Amino acid sequence: MKRWLWEDARYPDFPYKADILINVIDNTSQKIGQLSSLISILDNAKESTIAIDTVTEEIIANNAIEGEHLNYESVRSSVRKRLDANFDLGKDSSTHHTDALTSLLLDSTSNHEPLSIERLHKWHAALFNGGYSSHLHKIAVGEFRNYDDMEVVSGVYGKEKVHYRALPAKRIKEDINKLLDYINNSRENVYIKSAKAHLWFVSIHPYDDGNGRIARVIADYILSKELSLSSKYFSISSAIQLDKKGYYNTLEHSQNLFYNKEYDFTEWIMWHIQILATSIDMGLKKVDIVVQRAKFWNRVDSEELNSRQIKVLNKLLEYPKGEFAGGLSTKKYMSMTKTSKPTAVRDIQKLVSLKYLKQIEGTAGRNVKYTLVFE
Numbered sequence: 352m353k354r355w356l357w358e359d360a361r362y363p364d365f366p367y368k369a370d371i372l373i374n375v376i377d378n379t380s381q382k383i384g385q386l387s388s389l390i391s392i393l394d395n396a397k398e399s400t401i402a403i404d405t406v407t408e409e410i411i412a413n414n415a416i417e418g419e420h421l422n423y424e425s426v427r428s429s430v431r432k433r434l435d436a437n438f439d440l441g442k443d444s445s446t447h448h449t450d451a452l453t454s455l456l457l458d459s460t461s462n463h464e465p466l467s468i469e470r471l472h473k474w475h476a477a478l479f480n481g482g483y484s485s486h487l488h489k490i491a492v493g494e495f496r497n498y499d500d501m502e503v504v505s506g507v508y509g510k511e512k513v514h515y516r517a518l519p520a521k522r523i524k525e526d527i528n529k530l531l532d533y534i535n536n537s538r539e540n541v542y543i544k545s546a547k548a549h550l551w552f553v554s555i556h557p558y559d560d561g562n563g564r565i566a567r568v569i570a571d572y573i574l575s576k577e578l579s580l581s582s583k584y585f586s587i588s589s590a591i592q593l594d595k596k597g598y599y600n601t602l603e604h605s606q607n608l609f610y611n612k613e614y615d616f617t618e619w620i621m622w623h624i625q626i627l628a629t630s631i632d633m634g635l636k637k638v639d640i641v642v643q644r645a646k647f648w649n650r651v652d653s654e655e656l657n658s659r660q661i662k663v664l665n666k667l668l669e670y671p672k673g674e675f676a677g678g679l680s681t682k683k684y685m686s687m688t689k690t691s692k693p694t695a696v697r698d699i700q701k702l703v704s705l706k707y708l709k710q711i712e713g714t715a716g717r718n719v720k721y722t723l724v725f726e
Contacts, residue, residue, distance in 0.1 A: 517556035678720030
């Protein structure tokens, strides 16, 4: 019995029902247009801030999906070295690993040259520049696997569940070349193309490890190239991280012919485009936060404030419209600033008198909460 999609005679064709996808494609395209329009009117400093935040989040999320948890400050330092002309090298906390991951992502989103096997190998080497996986398994870096028993499994030892078995090693190079030809030359709709290439690469599973990460990088590469994006303003991996269960379930239902009896990939493409739309919504919120932060500080006389007050205001400005969970309380102010209650009360009262904070309606006494004033 044929079980895996590559065993079907129609592979590597990935048929889908185009009419079902029309609305989600139109919706996502409109969101991309909206985000691009907003970015285009920002000054260079704000645009750079958004790009730095997004690239940092994408690198962290892309690895977190696979269980590798990176240090935020190390990744951000690596990104700022590449994107921030004002970065202070004296405060650099990057590592060789985070530098390599940053180079990988920036190459995939900024270098629109055709994709090749050599470039895939370089991306793989960037993921595992030490030669070992995050679980300390030796990795064949920058080369395709030469064995057949490549399986995606879960569960405890002795009770593993096989979710997918990759195609034989002898077919890898031929399939990769077909995929690269599709990526470089197909004129299929960019959103469908990104989804299909993601699924195709992870189905080939050509490397010892890192296949999911590179598949997501390929999806990014296609979108950046064909939408002519000058930088990265949305993080697909961050959106996938929010629905990791849905990601793996949809992959399994597409790759396993027990579930995908009709050999139809509409479900996967629909999910992929919807997760892209989610990532764009997240990008739009990020733009909103950057703009509102700038507008807020434009009307604030920072010389009237102490360092504690500035720190708390900046923290509140990390949320859309200052939507800090539950509002700002005296207790939260104390926790953020490591100060006493009397000092916290005085600081907050001054911020209220200056009309930078206001009391939230319906709160009073011990339960009084505050929020930012934007107008």
